[in-house]
Amino acid sequence: MEELIATAALTTASRRTPQEIYESLKERKERVRKILKGIILKHGTVLEHNRLVFLAEADEHEMLSTLLANRFFEATRLGERTWLLSCSLRIALSVLVDNPDVPEGLREGLSEALREVAPTIWGRVSGGGS
Incomplete structure (x- = not known):
């Protein structure tokens, strides 16, 4: 699920498709962790989707x-x-x-x-x- 959350976060600011982002993140666990450590854990974030x-x-x-x-x-x-x-x-x-x-x-x-x-x-x- 972490790759999906990171994909959703990056999709809002990228020209790449969600599938392209997801595929690139599957092999980059440290990048995924870095993105997730920066996500706000409150209302109105990708965590709701x-x-x-x-x-x-x-x-x-x-x-x-x-x-x-x-x-x-x-x-x-x-x-x-x-x-x-x-x-x-x-x-x-x-x-x-x-x-x-x-x-x-x-x-x-x-x-x-x-x-x-x-x-x-x-x-x-x-x-x-x-």
């Missing part, structure tokens, strides 16, 4: 707590305790940084997902360097 989708186990009360933690989560019930939960990367970051009262399982799941798909950004918000 993606979707993280999770399969979650929760009862109705836990899911309600999640939805109340941030109104930009979307949830679809798949079974008695099974939900499809989605949000943008920016919302995941916002919940991790600004919402101390979210259910612990949600915090752990978002942090783990962020560490996997965007380790540079995860390092910025977790104090983990990267």
